[in-house]
Amino acid sequence: MNESKKNLLEVKDLKVSFFTPAGEVKAVDGISYTLGYNEVMGIVGESGSGKSVEAYAVIGLLQNPGKVVGGSITFEGEDLLSYDEEQMRGVRGKDISMIFQNPMTCLNPVYTIGNQLTEALTCHDTSISKEEAWNRAVHMLQLVGINNAEKRMTQYPHEFSGGMRQRAMIAMALIGEPKLLIADEPTTALDVTIQAQILDVMKDIQKRVNTSIIFITHNLGVVAEVCDKVSVMYAGKIVEQGDVNDIFYDPQHPYTKALLASMPRLDEGEHERLIPIEGTPIDLLDPPQGCNFGPRCKECRKICLSKKPPYAETGNGHISACWLHFMEGAKQAGSGEEA
């Protein structure tokens, strides 16, 4: 009871499958996390790891043939999975908003920015006057750093640059002052310089409007910059989760380590080589019996290929699913038996 008051969002053992002609694809296979008020969580993983699917499940935008097949999503104590479409509609845009990867295609090309911004308000609150909606939209645009907002309101998306569109998308997502913002790779499609600007805007605005953010990305640098805590996903499972500092300075799971080793870092020597993760992600239609990362893991043990690893955890919520954590214990147990 108190638990759910403290946390804005609780996801427990969530499972999402896509039912394709070739079989069931377990895109998200039992993930759990909690998100507090005013907290920014990063979900990191490579393409196809299920991080976006998980987000769509939370906001109720899963497209056919995707289905939630298990677990629960609790938002402010309410079970979102029990909501019908109309109830979910009331939640979307008002309590939970989302911004998407590709700002070039996410705005309707035939309506003005102003029209689309104010719509986010008027569709939840019909009593709001046109003028007020307009003013709030202008204010929001200014907040995300769009100059000349009044004029920009009357322009069409194609008259905006990519970075500007993403700013407009952020403004649109935040105009209803949602409690939770899901940002699905918001900077991936943008230039590096624009990326930095957008991140600044998001950080800044998060403080101003007190929104929790789920930040989905494959860019660890972005995570380090904006997130409080991080979940690392691989093949539909969270392999490691913890405070942002723990993940970056004390990574435990081999996948996280490999991920970090494959990213360029500014604080290391110039001649440090980047190490790619070899192999390709597993086939989710037919996942391996053991650890999903096993076949690609440099430290792979025999047990990793036959059994799924359980979570090991430290006191402060840092968890990691890898057999290596159990190695010492096993050795002790083994030596004990021998003796």
Added chain:
Amino acid sequence: MIIYILKRIGAALLTLLVIMSITFFLMNAIPGSPFLTEKSTPQQIELANKKYGLDKPLIVQLKNYVVNYLKGDLGTSLKMQEGTPVKDIIFHQGKFILSIKLGLWSLAIAVLIGIPLGCIAAYNRGSWLDGFLRVMTTVGVAIPTFVLATLLLATFAVKLGWLDTISGSLESAKSMIMPILSMSFYYICYVAKLTRTSMLDAINQDYIRTARAKGVKRNIIILKHALRNSLIPVITYLGPVTAGIITGSFVVESTFSIPGLGKYYVQCVMSRDYPVIMATTVVLSALVIFMNLVVDVAYKVVDPRITLTNKED
């Protein structure tokens, strides 16, 4: 915008010139003379040729056509209504008006019924209504106009006697039902099909997901966000529809005995009435070209991304 339209008018005039040349050479490629009958003597033919300037070199004849057309003189009929100015035949005997009336009605009906049907089908995707409309539109685009026209005629005019077999000058609403229905049915179905497809296409676009994420109501998503985007391919199609409706008019006008331009054109071609063929071709072509221009401008209205000045395919 104005520069664009002027450019387009220039291009249209060029197209018309090419069409005139093609028509001219095709007409003259028909062997024999328009005055050749069983009774006519070579002298008579020569005289007639001289009278109508057909003895001059082809290129001079063509030049005369062009010059006269620029002056607004469409020549006089050689055969069908000998001596009558072609302008009178086309514009003052009600033929043009009649064909235009038929065409515009059919076009309007195709759009006003086709688009809502497509929306209904897309909105109720997968329901029995969608299934019914899909069957109807799929079959509808496989029925040739003349088959539908004759079947309607046989059923409602001959068997049941509810409507007249001869529609004449389309004075009453009753006389317009069958011609317009048979002419527009194919396009109703095609437009509905197209609307449904492009609507479903639009529904899969990212901006619809954005609208859903905003919490916009489902029917507003369909009617506001999806519809306007899905109209774009429908509008593209309306250009060819105009040309197609002219085709339809040939069949429909002869089936329902409507003395319009389409029916007249076929008769002129058969009897080689050169000036009338030329004038009708030019008038109908101009109509099609004009409709294409209207369609392109309508584009601009629906889709703000299109800048008419530098349009590239």
Added chain:
Amino acid sequence: MADFGKLSPFQVDPAIVEGLSLSPDDFSPASEGEKENMVEKRKSVSYWRDAARRFKANTVSMVALFIFLCCLVFAFIGPKLIPYSYGDQYRSSQKLGPMEYSKGEALIKAASANFDSFYATGLQAGSITAITKGNYFIEYKGNTYAFTAEKAMEGVIVGFLKGQADPVIVKEADVDPATGAIAAWAPLETTGDPAEGATQLKLVKGVFPHVFGTDSVGRDLMARTMYGARVSILIGLMAALIVLIIGSIYGAISGLAGGTVDFIMMRIVELIYSIPEVLIVLLLQVVLKDPLQEWMDHSDTWLAHAASALGSGIISIFITFALLYWVTMARIVRGQVLQLRKQEYVTAAVALGAGNGRIIKRHLLPNCVGALVITTCLQIPSAIFLESFLSFLGLGVSAPMASLGSLCSDALQTITLYPYRLIYPAVILTVIVLTLNLVGDGLRDALDPRLKK
């Protein structure tokens, strides 16, 4: 790479470890082979096989394909199964309704129970025979029976009665039309050897109804509809082929050449696009008719012979398609080529010094084959439509040849009296166009999954 051994071990509750009952052996490093065994690679499916799977999964298209194949059987094999031919005018068979027999045929049908077999002159299959003066012979159970007709005889049946070994001749009037009972017959005086130049009377296999009825001059409408369907389908295929060849070559050249050439070629396409084609088609039809006829009558090349077999109407339809209808195809191909030209493998081919011809053949055409197949498939019904439209206006094929359009057109004059004459060819035409459309849609979904809605 960081060394795992050096890192401080994670705090793990020993109780959990015990519960898992692990042994140190579990933690010996796995070999590469063991790792690879875990990754079962699914067989990658080739583009065509995948497309075929998608097409087969599409019930509507499969049913449409089946119905279209039935239409093909109807059009191409059907004429061999019925005893009537599309061009022959059968005596006293005018204006019959569906499934009806002419008077003579009905008589034979009624009387056939009393005959072992009966014979007729070639044209009058299944009907009573008119025999002119002359020598005839028939063959029955390996024996030849020759006879001489002293005078012309109208309305007779030549055959073997049940249980009799010698041929007889029966007059029409001696057969009861209702029961088929034979009141009187005359034996035929026969000899074993046919005289010089004697005509063989053919064995009649049975009487076949006029399933679709007959037209005003006694031609069997089912035979004509079959023939018309064949003509329409062939016209559609040929026209689509012409469009495919011209359009793809033009489009590929335009797209590959780029620059000024592309600009000019595309302006030409735009020009043709904005010409109301029907007007030109009508003119062309009239213009081409006589010169083509002339050429076919006087030229002696194989081309002219082939053309005259088709008739000037059909040839001018082909010419029309070749002149005006390739523009859509050219545009599509050009678009594909432009898109593909940007791909790296084409750049690589250019860098390796491959010529334009080779690039078109090896790289571009195979890659736009999906778009080509779809457009071609959808071109067939539109060609059939155009042909039927022209035939309807009296400009397409001419009698005794038939196409579905001309059959509809012929039926129009008598629509009030004999509506079925319109309905049969119209239904066949609609079914062919409908199924081709559906197959085309299915192909599009199968070949170009990106377009699938």
